[in-house]
Amino acid sequence: MKRSHIVAKDTSRRDILKLAGGCAALTNTSLLSTMLNLSATNTAVAQTSGLSGYKALVCVFLFGGNDSFNMLTPLTSSEHADYLAARGGDYTAGNGALGIPASELAATAITDSVSGRQFGIHPSMPEVKTLFDQGKATFLANVGSLVEPTTMAQYQSRANLPLGLFSHSDLQQHWMTSVPQSRSQVTGWAGRMADMITDTVNTNPAISMNMSLDSVNLLQTGGSVVPYVVTSNGAQEVGWYGPTWTQAKIFTTLTDDVLSRSYANLMEKTFAKMNRTALDAAISFNDAVDQITTVDQFFPTSPSRLQSQLRMIAKSIGAHESIGQSRQIFFVGVGGWDNHDNLIGAQDTNLATVSQALKSFQDSIDELNMTNDVVTFTASDFGRTLSSNGKGSDHAWGGNQIVMGGPVTGGRIHGDYPLSLASGNALDLGRGRLLPTTSVDQMAAELAMWYGVANDNNMEHILPNIRNFFGAGTSYPIGFLS
Structure with missing residues (x-):
């Protein structure tokens, strides 16, 4: 598999000698994240014992x-009529309306098995419709960041609301930290969860149990755990290290020499050791994921960026034993969702991309015989206004999310999908901004409980506001997982 490297072929011998001292590793995200994790070894704040088997969580964050x-x-x-009225009518009228006509939703129609209510999945998402029909995908309705259950009166009096409502940066942070009353929180709920359990489920401290595709993120950042960042092609290795052509041999020899020396200075000694471990970790990670080839058949020859990222996640899951992990959390971010303009066209493209990628990923997980071991979920800053701005929609609050995997309770729309989306409904804050009826904390708590975290003081450390929504115990707060 092609790797990303960081040394150009016109690098001088002097540069090679300089890079061999360790600077190469510091400019590389995979190697740097290994070093940061090693530096925080044994600082976890708590432990959760008795975690058996393997489980993975995969977050697909739709930025914007x-x-x-x-x-x-x-x-x-009647519900569809209210929806069309709230969206300004049928988009095909060409007047800035945002409503999708029932005729276009017929092929992706689903029925909630409990209420009997009918819904239409976006017409560009037939793959998600297939997953729903298979019992491998469900929806969680009207979710949003909350400090506590909030009424319309509390919203209007601005009582104990998340900071910076309707702001991209604030709501993204709140989704990731589950501490929406603060802008100073520096750890995410998945990071705090990893802090608690990493020593019991990860036998390879050089590679974090939290892995991110292409970038660091707050969700996976804990007090002692940072994401291990890889690309769609795997962990970035130090260029020129390992190949057999002459200059690469020289570089490899120099690097091995520098990293194996006995240093008197403790800082130099520690730095060399961490560089050695980080370099070896990237190579071993790539060797492990390269062995997982059966998943490739489920992804097209020319995949979308999201498909490429999810393919690497599937390979990492398939290689978890070789990597040394019995719990993994993955993060991938997808941009392009801030559609103040051209909403209809942008959604056709964006939702199709997500739908196809989710199906490819779930099929690959099924191929690995790990259907019941992996749960994938979407997240996004916020929902958007039901009313049109004439071209698209604007920032709002409550929105709907997808949850996918063998453990989902299928055939259901979970949470409280509003009985009417008509303007002025009981949850309408104005312009079709909906007050959330399910909190991010409840969603995160259910994911964490499935993952193996007890709903006791450990959960309270991961989700400080959880007792505002859900008491201690063994039952799931929502029921979208079984």
Whole structure:
């Protein structure tokens, strides 16, 4: 598999000698994240024992705010009429309306098995419709960041609300930290969860159990754990290290020599050791994922960026034993969802990309015989206004999310999808901004409980506000997992 390297072929011998001292590793995200994790070894704040088997969580974060009431749309006749009215009518009228006509939703229609209500998945998402019909995908309705259960009166009095409502940066941070009353929180809920359990489930401290595709993120950052950042092609290795051509042999020899020396200075000694471990970790990671080839058949020859990223996640899951992990958390971010303009066209493209990638990924997980071991979920800054701004929609609050995997309770729309989306409904803050009826904390708590975290003081450390929504115990707060 092609790797990303960091040394150009016109590098001088002097540069090679300089890089051999360790600077190469510091400019490389995979190697740097290994070094940061090693530096925080044994600082976990708590332990959760008795975690057996393997489990993985995969977060697909839709940056910008997905207009998710077009992703999951009411189809029962009266409800659809209210939806169209709130969206300014049928988009095909060409007047800036944002509503999808029932005729376009017929092929992706689904029914909630409990309420009997009918919904339409966006017409560009037939793969998600297939997954829903297979019982491998479900929806969580009207989720948003909350400090506590919030009424319309509390919102209007601005009582104990998340900071910076309707702001991209604030709501992204709140989704990731689950501490929406603060802008100073520096750890995410998945990072704090990893802090608790990493010593019991990860036998390879050089590679974090939290892995991110292409970038660091707050969700996976803990007090003692940072994400291990890889690309769609795997961990970035130091260029020129390992190949057999002459200059590469020289570089490899120099690097091995520098990193194996006995240093009197403790800082130099520690730095050399960490560089050695980080370099070896990247190579061993790539060797492990390269062995997982059966998943490739489920991804196209020319995959989308998201498909490429999810393929690497599938390979990492398939290689978890070789990597040395019985729990893994993955993060991938997808941009392009801030559609103040051209909402209809942008959603057609964006949701199709997500749908195809999710199906490819779930098929690959099934191929690995790990259907019941992996749960994938979407997240996004916020929902968007139901009303049109004339071209698209604006920032709002509550929105709908997808949860996928063998453990989901299928055939259901979970949470509280509003009975009416008509303007002025009981949850309408104005312009079709909906007050969330399910909190990010409840969603995260259920994911964490499935993952193996007890709903006791450990959960309270991961989600400081959880007792505002859900008491201690063994039952799931929502029931979208079984």
